Every structure is written in structure tokens, then in C-alpha cells.
Amino acid sequence: MSGHRRPLPVLSHGRDQMTCLYRCGNACDHPVPNPTDNPYLGDLLSDGLTRRGLVRAGAAGALVLGFGAAAGATPAAAAAPAAPVASAGKAPAAGEAPVAGAASGRAAALGFKPIPPNELDTVIVPNGYDHAVVIRWGDPILPGAPAFDVHRQSAEAQLRQFGFNNDFLAVLPLGHDGRRALLVSNHEYTNEELMFPGFTTLEAMTVEQVRVAMAAHGMSVVELERAGHTGQWRPARGRHAYNRRFTMLETPFRFTGPAAGSALLRTAADPAGTTPIGTLNNCSGGVTPWGTVLSGEENFNQYFVGGDQAPAELKPSLARYGITTTARYPGGSRRWERAQERFDLAKHPNEAHRFGWIVEVDPYEPGSRPRKHTAMGRFKHEGANVIVAKSGHVVAYMGDDERFDYLYKFVSKKRYRPGDRRHNLTLLESGTLYVAKVTGDSPAAEIDGTGKLPSDGAFDGTGRWIKLVSGDRSYVPGMSAVDALTYARLAGDAVGATKLDRPEDVQPSPVTGKIYAALTNNSNRAVGTNPGVDEANPRRANRHGQILEITEDGGDHTGESFTWSLPIVCGDPADSSTYFGGYDKSAVSPISCPDNVAFDRTGNLWIATDGNALGSNDGLFATAIEGPERGHLKQFLTVPPGAETCGPFITGDERSVFVAVQHPGEITGATVENPASTWPDGDFAKPAVVVTWRPDGGVIGT
Ligand code: FEO
Numbered sequence: 001m002s003g004h005r006r007p008l009p010v011l012s013h014g015r016d017q018m019t020c021l022y023r024c025g026n027a028c029d030h031p032v033p034n035p036t037d038n039p040y041l042g043d044l045l046s047d048g049l050t051r052r053g054l055v056r057a058g059a060a061g062a063l064v065l066g067f068g069a070a071a072g073a074t075p076a077a078a079a080a081p082a083a084p085v086a087s088a089g090k091a092p093a094a095g096e097a098p099v100a101g102a103a104s105g106r107a108a109a110l111g112f113k114p115i116p117p118n119e120l121d122t123v124i125v126p127n128g129y130d131h132a133v134v135i136r137w138g139d140p141i142l143p144g145a146p147a148f149d150v151h152r153q154s155a156e157a158q159l160r161q162f163g164f165n166n167d168f169l170a171v172l173p174l175g176h177d178g179r180r181a182l183l184v185s186n187h188e189y190t191n192e193e194l195m196f197p198g199f200t201t202l203e204a205m206t207v208e209q210v211r212v213a214m215a216a217h218g219m220s221v222v223e224l225e226r227a228g229h230t231g232q233w234r235p236a237r238g239r240h241a242y243n244r245r246f247t248m249l250e251t252p253f254r255f256t257g258p259a260a261g262s263a264l265l266r267t268a269a270d271p272a273g274t275t276p277i278g279t280l281n282n283c284s285g286g287v288t289p290w291g292t293v294l295s296g297e298e299n300f301n302q303y304f305v306g307g308d309q310a311p312a313e314l315k316p317s318l319a320r321y322g323i324t325t326t327a328r329y330p331g332g333s334r335r336w337e338r339a340q341e342r343f344d345l346a347k348h349p350n351e352a353h354r355f356g357w358i359v360e361v362d363p364y365e366p367g368s369r370p371r372k373h374t375a376m377g378r379f380k381h382e383g384a385n386v387i388v389a390k391s392g393h394v395v396a397y398m399g400d401d402e403r404f405d406y407l408y409k410f411v412s413k414k415r416y417r418p419g420d421r422r423h424n425l426t427l428l429e430s431g432t433l434y435v436a437k438v439t440g441d442s443p444a445a446e447i448d449g450t451g452k453l454p455s456d457g458a459f460d461g462t463g464r465w466i467k468l469v470s471g472d473r474s475y476v477p478g479m480s481a482v483d484a485l486t487y488a489r490l491a492g493d494a495v496g497a498t499k500l501d502r503p504e505d506v507q508p509s510p511v512t513g514k515i516y517a518a519l520t521n522n523s524n525r526a527v528g529t530n531p532g533v534d535e536a537n538p539r540r541a542n543r544h545g546q547i548l549e550i551t552e553d554g555g556d557h558t559g560e561s562f563t564w565s566l567p568i569v570c571g572d573p574a575d576s577s578t579y580f581g582g583y584d585k586s587a588v589s590p591i592s593c594p595d596n597v598a599f600d601r602t603g604n605l606w607i608a609t610d611g612n613a614l615g616s617n618d619g620l621f622a623t624a625i626e627g628p629e630r631g632h633l634k635q636f637l638t639v640p641p642g643a644e645t646c647g648p649f650i651t652g653d654e655r656s657v658f659v660a661v662q663h664p665g666e667i668t669g670a671t672v673e674n675p676a677s678t679w680p681d682g683d684f685a686k687p688a689v690v691v692t693w694r695p696d697g698g699v700i701g702t
């Protein structure tokens with residue numbers, strides 16, 4: 001542990017002030033953006049569905065990322081899928097789908113010795129594991145990039161360097177020998193105080209510093225190579241052909257789907273409404289079976305000013321997305337309009353409509369234009385994770401990370417064709433968007449806000465997927481398809497979707513096909529005039545969050561009904577309001593604020609946290625989610641103070657776990673000169689990607 005003096009944390013809204021400012025533009029200071037009086041679960045009458053037994057998806061078709069197992073002639077063909085496929089009976093094409101042994105349905109036992117909660121200024125892993133930094137903010141990744149110098153930053157340099165605040169990670173195999181891979185990383189946002197020496201205020205930044213921040217947002221693609229025969233990976237030396245930056249300064253995207261080219265997406269700079277520049281606040285994401293990466297545009301609202309002068313007819317929808325419409329400069333504004341006028345809604349009100357989408361990038365085709373899929377709806381996208389349904393349709397599950405917002409799924413119009421990558425690249429361009437309505441099966445009176453289980457012994461029930469838009473047809477009264485996609489939150493309001501405790505990452509299990517959503521926390525639940533508790537959101541002033549497990553009826557991911565339960569209600573196991581699948585709570589690790597979820601190939605659930613409210617650094621946890629070990633949660637890793645744990649990504653050979661250490665040292669009062677963390681290099685804090693492996697070559701977690 002370093003000997004520096006850490007600034008005293010100043011908590012606001014239950015978490016650090018710097019986090020509140022930079023992460024979400026002080027969202028807690030603003031009214032909850034969902035003002036509707038949708039019924040929430042406690043109010044809902046039975047919708048006539050019967051609770052059915054849990055149904056397993058066809059496990060035989062599950063796919064995992066397989067290093068060295070793919071057999072294709074081109075880089076694109078070598079893309080091995082990392083997303084689960086529930087369809088049985090469709091033999092994967094060569095180069096597409098290493099499957100063997102992926103889906104026994106029996107998870108490998110998690111034998112590692114859990115690490116204790118701690119506040120150390122380093123990454124902690126279990127005994128018997130090593131870890132190393134793979135890449136950090138500012139590392140050169142494109143030809144001509146200068147070595148990073150915190151005192152000599154420029155936008156031109158940052159455009160060629162690894163961006164700030166790495167969040168979602170994917171590690172995709174490249175070639176056939178298991179020695180090369182492509183790392184794809186989101187760069188969600190910037191912490192200007194931790195980037196620029198001498199920083200005073202956002203308003204006082206130079207325009208060039210604003211441009212650096214814009215260049216530090218977006219995504220990166222970096223070729224990696226395996227270190228020897230270990231589970232360690234590092235940037236490939238001397239190879240840049242696949243390396244790429246997607247930034248807010250200059251990267252053109254293409255809109256697809258029903259809203260592409262619509263009036264709501266047209267601007268002075270893009271009168272066709274088809275070519276937005278940049279991707280913004282990219283949080284989590286997913287990997288498709290055809291080897292592309294999806295990324296969610298999340299808290300885009302905080303980058304816009306001038307909402308007070310936006311057209312009156314747009315103000316309600318702007319406000320529903322958290323954009324301040326009563327003042328020119330909302331709190332937390334980054335003043336990007338000083339570098340590019342498009343961030344001033346008084347002049348370019350439609351620019352805000354061009355963010356909040358799911359983007360798809362193809363790391364195997366360095367020249368390809370990334371896309372934003374309007375058919376998947378616009379909200380504060382945490383991410384999207386795909387499963388191929390038994391029918392062959394592709395289904396993406398998506399959370400809208402806001403207090404009292406919704407869970408969505410998208411079902412493609414066309415079917416997945418194994419081996420036909422050109423076809424599969426079009427699957428997310430057309431389909432049907434649904435929003436979730438979640439109903440408890442216990443009497444509302446038994447959900448008392450304390451977390452006490454109802455008399456049937458479970459927070460559980462049934463649910464429905466309510467159709468919003470299919471193709472060009474809207475199912476929302478009074479809204480066109482374009483309106484319902486661009487204002488998906490308003491569409492969800494109109495149909496009575498269930499207000500959840502901040503849905504973050506949502507991921508299907510590659511083994512069972514069940515869907516797991518991290519509901520990270522909601523300190524406003526049942527507080528004041530905010531909505532009360534319900535069976536899926538059962539705790540008042542929920543500080544620690546819960547995991548929502550969804551089982552599609554009949555194992556049909558394209559269907560419209562499901563059952564659900566809460567397998568984990570997070571917090572200190574000694575706290576009676578917590579629940580760990582019925583497992584002996586004296587044997588589980590404390591966990592708070594689940595954010596990103598992932599699976600290893602045998603179906604163990606890995607959970608990364610953001611905002612631990614139990615006095616420890618954030619970390620990564622793992623648990624079996626089926627069988628007698630369900631709920632036996634163990635802490636695998638912690639990150640430095642102020643950081644959240646992102647990713648995570650477990651490689652298909654299960655020899656490596658990647659995590660993104662985002663915003664280390666994000667503690668109020670910290671600066672470059674007076675850091676709250678000196679990780680990873682001992683000088684000042686830098687976001688970085690870390691890989692963990694076993695020096696004995698063993699399988700991670702076992
Ligand atoms: Fe960027 Fe929902 O966390």
C-alpha cells in the first residue's frame with residue numbers, strides 16, 4: 001500500500017461527490033426522470049399467467065469463446081462467437097462455433113479461497129493467482145502515437161492512444177493458434193480532475209482540453225498476444241492492423257433501422273439523419289455470435305447544454321431522458337459545446353436524439369463503419385447481450401440504467417445463419433422491441449420494504465414482455481414506430497412497464513438460457529413520493545441492489561411470458577435483508593451494487609460491482625447459480641479505492657479473466673498532483689485493463 005495521504009472522502013447522495021459529478025451529471029440532484037404513475041409490481045393484479053416450472057434452454061447449442069479453436073481463412077471467419085446460442089440441432093459452421101463441453105449444465109466447482117473485503121490501493125486476487133496490467137489510459141495503440149505524457153496532452157495524441165475509463169471488455173480470438181486476440185474496450189467517460197495537472201473547473205478548461213476529453217471517450221480495439229504459454233496477455237508488439245479508436249471527435253457511425261433518416265435524427269450537419277459522429281458514454285456491452293461487439297450509450301444527457309431554449313414540444317422528452325430543460329448549463333455539464341456547437345440544444349436540439357442507442361462495431365474489419373441500431377430503442381443503455389433462440393432468431397436483452405426505469409428485449413426479424421456472417425451482420429437492424437412488466441406472486445402486504453422474504457419463501461413471480469414496436473409498426477397508442485423507438489422510455493411509460501432498481505447489465509446464461517439482470521441499487525425506492533417497494537424491488541432505500549433471474553416460458557426467448565426470482569439480494573450477509581439463494585450466509589462474501597455480470601463456460605455467474613456501500617473497494621465475485629451451491633458467492637478480486645470493477649471477461653479457455661479498472665482514485669478532492677490512488681504505476685491513478693491468471697495453468701475459479 002502506498003504511503004500517500006488520501007483525501008477524506010466526502011459523501012454525497014450516498015457516494016462520492018466526484019463520482020456523482022462525472023459519472024451521471026449529478027443525477028441524484030435532479031428529479032427522477034420517470035415521473036409516470038405506471039403501476040409498479042405491488043399494484044399489479046394477476047395478469048392471468050400461471051407460474052410454470054423452470055425450463056432449461058437447449059443447452060447443447062451453447063457457445064463460448066474458443067481461443068485457437070476457430071478455423072477460418074479470413075480474420076472475419078476466424079471470429080469465434082462468445083454469445084450463447086439456445087438453438088439446438090444447428091451445427092455451427094467451421095470457424096464460427098467451438099462448442100464442445102460448453103454446456104454440461106453442471107458448473108465447475110469454484111474452489112478458490114475468497115479474498116476479504118479491503119481498501120488497499122492495488123488489485124487483490126486469490127492465493128495462487130497472478131495479475132498484470134494489460135493496457136492503461138494513454139498507452140499508444142495507433143501508428144504515430146506519442147508516448148503518454150500527462151503534461152503534454154493533445155487531442156491528436158489521444159486519438160491514437162488508449163482512451164480513459166475503460167468499462168466493457170471483450171477479448172475475441174484472432175487466428176487459429178490461440179496466441180492472438182482482439183481486445184475491445186469501451187471508454188465511458190472522463191474524470192478531468194484526474195487527467196489534467198492544474199485542473200480547476202470544467203468551465204476553466206481550454207478548448208484543447210475539451211477536445212482531449214472528447215477523444216478519450218468512445219471505444220478502442222487493440223491486438224493482444226499471449227505471453228508465453230500462460231494466461232497472461234499483452235498488446236501485440238509491432239502489430240497495429242486491427243487497432244482502432246472510435247471517438248467523439250471524428251468517428252462517423254451509420255444509423256440503421258426504422259428511425260434512420262427520420263426527422264428526429266436530422267441535424268444541420270447531417271440533413272439526411274443517417275450519419276452521427278461519435279459514440280457517447282459507452283458503458284457495458286456484449287459480443288454477438290458473429291463476432292461483433294455491442295456497446296451501450298448510457299448517460300449521454302450530461303453532455304448537452306441549452307435545454308432551456310430547446311423547442312417546447314421537445315422538452316418533455318428531453319426531460320424524460322434526464323436533460324435539464326430549465327437552465328442553460330445543467331450541473332455537471334462538460335461544456336463540450338465550446339469545442340463543437342452540436343452539444344448546444346438551443347441550436348441543434350436533435351443532436352441529443354443521436355445518442356442513447358446500441359452500437360455495433362466489427363473489430364475484425366478495421367475499415368468497417370460502426371452502426372447504431374434504432375430498432376433496439378433509445379434509452380440510457382447499459383449494454384446488450386445476445387442469445388440465439390431455438391427458432392434461430394437473435395434476442396438481445398437490455399437494461400436502462402436509471403432509477404425506476406425499465407428492462408427491454410429485442411427479437412430479430414431474421415434468423416441467425418451459422419457461417420453466414422454477411423447475413424448475420426444485418427440481424428440487429430430489424431425486429432421487435434419489448435419492455436418488461438414484472439409481477440410478484442406474493443401478497444403485496446408481505447413485501448414490507450425490509451427485505452424479509454414473503455411467506456412463500458421467495459421474491460418471485462411472473463412477467464410479460466409488452467410489444468412496443470415491430471418493424472415499422474408501433475403498438476404504443478399515440479406513438480409512431482419512430483417515436484416509440486426514439487423515445488422508448490415514453491413508450492414504456494405508456495404501456496405500464498415495471499419500474500426497476502436501475503437495471504444494469506443483463507446477460508443470458510450460456511448453459512441454462514436463463515437471463516440475469518443486475519439491479520444495482522435505488523436509494524430512492526419507497527422514499528418520499530417515489531414509487532414504493534414491490535416483489536422484484538423489495539427493499540426501501542435500496543443501497544445494495546439485487547440480481548433478477550428470468551426464465552422464459554418454454555425456454556422460448558422469442559416469447560412474451562416468463563417467470564422470475566431474485567436469487568441474490570445483495571449486502572452484508574449478516575444483514576437480515578440479504579439473501580443468497582438459500583445458501584448458508586455465514587459462508588458467503590459481502591457484495592454491494594452489482595453492475596456487470598458474466599458467465600464462465602460451465603455456467604458460474606460472475607458479478608462485478610460499482611459503488612460498494614459496505615466500506616470495501618469494489619470487486620469481482622463468482623457463484624454457482626444452479627444446484628446446491630447456488631448462492632455460494634465468493635469474492636475473487638478487488639480493485640483500488642474509488643474504482644469500479646468492469647468487464648469482466650472470462651476467456652473461452654478459462655485460463656484468463658480480464659477486468660477493467662475504471663476511475664481508480666475517483667474520490668472528491670483527488671487530483672493528478674494529490675491522487676487518492678497511485679495505481680497502477682505509483683505516480684497518479686490511471687484507468688487500466690487487468691488480466692488475472694493461474695501460474696499453474698489451471699482453470700480460473702476452480
Ligand atoms: Fe455506466 Fe450503468 O453504469
Ligand code: CA
Pocket residue numbers: 440441442454456457458459460461535
Ligand atoms: Ca413470492
Ligand code: CA
Pocket residue numbers: 283284382504595596610
Ligand atoms: Ca455499468
